[in-house]
Amino acid sequence: MLLWLLLLLAPGGEQSGVVPKALLLxxxxxxxxxxxxxxxxxxxDSLSPAPAVFWYHNKTPILEKASRLQITQSGSYECKTQGSSLSDPVHVEFLSDWLILQVSYPVFEGDQVVLRCRGKKENEIKRKIYFKDGEQLSVSDSDLILNSVFRDSSTYHCTASGATVLIPWNTISTPQKIKIKELFPPPLLTVNPSQPIEDSPVTLKCETHLPPQRLHIQFWFRFFRDSRVLGSGWNNSPELHVPMMQTGDSGSYECEAKTTTNNVMKRSLRSQIHVQRVPVSDVTLEIQPPEGQLLEGGNMTLICSVAKGTGMITFSWHREEREGTVRSLEIKTQHSLSAELQIHTGKEHDAGRYYCAAANIQGPILSEWKRVTVRIPVSEPVLTLRTPRAQAMVGDMVELHCEALRGSPPILYWLYHENVTLGHSSASSRRGMSFNFSLTAEHLGNYSCEADNGFGPQPSEVVTLSIIGPSKGKMALITSKATGGLLSILAFAGIVLLVHYFRMKRKTGEHSASGRPSEPWRYQPGLFSDLGPPAHKRKPSKETPEV
Structure with a gap:
């Protein structure tokens, strides 16, 4: 009983949800x-032996309820049980002929058919001949076997001959037609889900069933798209799983089922499958590093993503140029929900506004604009000394200007005199910073500056300020870089000082002789009080030897 139930539930058995027919033998x-x-x-039925059976003769109920029924009358017989539907009708004939042709029952497509020519007095028959549509098939005293019959509308009969008291005789049977039952109906192709979406899995199923008398037969299945075989061809599974359907998989589908023994093969009707594509939506642009802060010389990644969208998606990246124009940077088409654009060794011109776009069906969907700034580390600043005349005098206004030619603002500048911080200032642009002071002898010495915008301080070269004078009421101002030409300047300064010394000695003698005492030159301290509080000493690595 359990085996019968398993056969019914197996692939190729009765369709799911359909009450199986009763089996009449x-x-x-x-x-x-x-x-x-x-x-x-x-x-x-599947619960054989059935507890209660309902019999019908020529559609008329019979009172008998047992699972077996002996009959002697011709007609059409049917039965059913509480767990099954009505069986296929069986037409039985009881003939009063002397010779009959018997056909085995039941006969399904692809079966062997047994024909038996039988007389009431078999011992008197000497010869039997079988005929098909009036043509002789075989002379045989035994059964005639027809192999693998399918549709057969032919008429069969047999003859028998013998002799009684030396009088020969010959008789013929009533013609019979072979009633061939359908082994299984053409398969039904089902698609789950019925409206597949691109990039989603789909299962194709080839469904058919065998009659209760042939549940032992096994099936092979194969599937077609646009008349071309899918996969490896024949398989014992009635299902074909497609992990990811694409729009290119749309088309006309069929399936085929055949038995493994008698080679009965049938094909399903065609089913049109249209794979739907999901359009892209919610396009976003993500920039790494965060906040779009790109360091000059560093790398930047632009990630374009979509929330939804199936199939091959085309991504593109764009940057706003000057005068309102937009430049297309790159286009990528791939089977994913996101794509990346790498920008290596970032440069200043990479700054600006960016957006990306994505498309898979209609026109592209744009992301929001994202701004990218390129942060440039400061270059080594240049310290220059500006005076109102070629030879400045004491009391002239002198300007020390420190400027980094490259670097992203804001830039913090520091000014140093003899390695002591004079002050600092922040510039929101690349114009640099200036310190102004009224020239005195106290301003002699080495000057330097330093610039920093968050990527590490950069020191300038050292500038030396020297004063030669007085000469006819004037002072000569000499500046130089401590790292270049310093020795030549010192030599020149030594010669000038010697000449000046002898001149002053001569004049001193003259003044003493005339009775007018000489007075020393007085300096004015405190000129850098407006540069902020006294600052720290510079680091030893940044110190420059005094001249």
């Missing part, structure tokens, strides 16, 4: 018999 398995003989009908 004949014993002996012939649908034709002589009058006076008996044939036993047996009705069963």
């Amino acid at each position: 004949l014993d002996p398995p012939w649908s034709t018999a002589f009058k006076g003989e008996k044939i036993t009908l047996t009705c069963s």
Whole structure:
């Protein structure tokens, strides 16, 4: 009983949700018999033996409820149980002929058919001949076997001959047609889901079923798209799983089922499958490093993503140029929800506004604008000394200007005199910073500056301020870089000082002789009080030896 139930539930059995038909068998398995003989009908279902059976003769109910019924009357017989639907009808004939042709029952497509020529007095028959549509098939005293019959509308009969008291005789049977039952209906192709979406899995199923009498038969299945075989061809599974359907998979689908033994093969009707594509939506642009802060010489990644979208998606990246124009940077088409654009060794011209776009069906969908700034580390600043005349005098206004030619603002500048911080200032642009002071002798010495915008301080070269004078009431101002030409300047300064010394000595003698005492030159301290509080000493690595 359990085996019967498993066979019904197996692939190729009755379709799911359909009540199986009752099984009606004949014993002996012939649908034709002589009058006076008996044939036993047996009705069963998946719970065989059935507890209660309902019998019908020519559509009329029979009171008998047993699972077996002996009959002697010609007609059409059917049965059903509480757990099954009505069986296929069986037409049985009881003939009063002397010779009959019996056909085995049941006969399904691809079956072997047994034809038996039988007389009431078999011992008197000397010869039997089988005919098909009036043409002789075989002369045989035994059964005639027809292999793998399918659709057969032919008429069969047999003859028998013998002799009684030396008088020969010959008789012919009533013609019979072979009633061939359908082994299984053409398969039904089902698609789950019925409206597949691109990039989603789909299952194709080829469904058919066998009659209760042939549940032992196994099936092979194969599937077609636009008349071309899918996969590896024949397979014992009625299902074909497609992990990711694409729009290119749309088309006309069919399936085929065949039995493994008698080679009965049938094809389903065609089913049109249209794979739907999901358009892209919610396009976003992500920039790494965060906030779009790109360091000059560093790398930047632009990630374009979509929330939804199937199939091949085309991504593109764009940057706003000057005068309102937009430059297309790159286009990528790939099967994913995001794509990346790498920008290596970032430069100043990479700054600006960016957006990306994505498309898979209609026109592209744009992301919001994202701004990218390129942060440039400061270059080594240049310290220059500006005076109102070629030879400045004491009291002239002198300007020390420190400027980094490259670097992203804001830039913090520091000014140093003899390695002591004079002050600092922040510039929101690349114009640099200036310190102004009224020239005195206290301003002699080495000057330097430093610039920093968050990527590490950069020191300038050292500038030396020297004063030669007085000469006719004037002072000569000499500046130089401490790292270049310093020795030549010192040599020149030594010569000038010697000449000046002798001149002053001569004048001193003259003044003493005339009775007018000489007075020393007075300096004015405190000129850098406006540069902020006294600052720290510079680091030893940044110190420059005094001249």
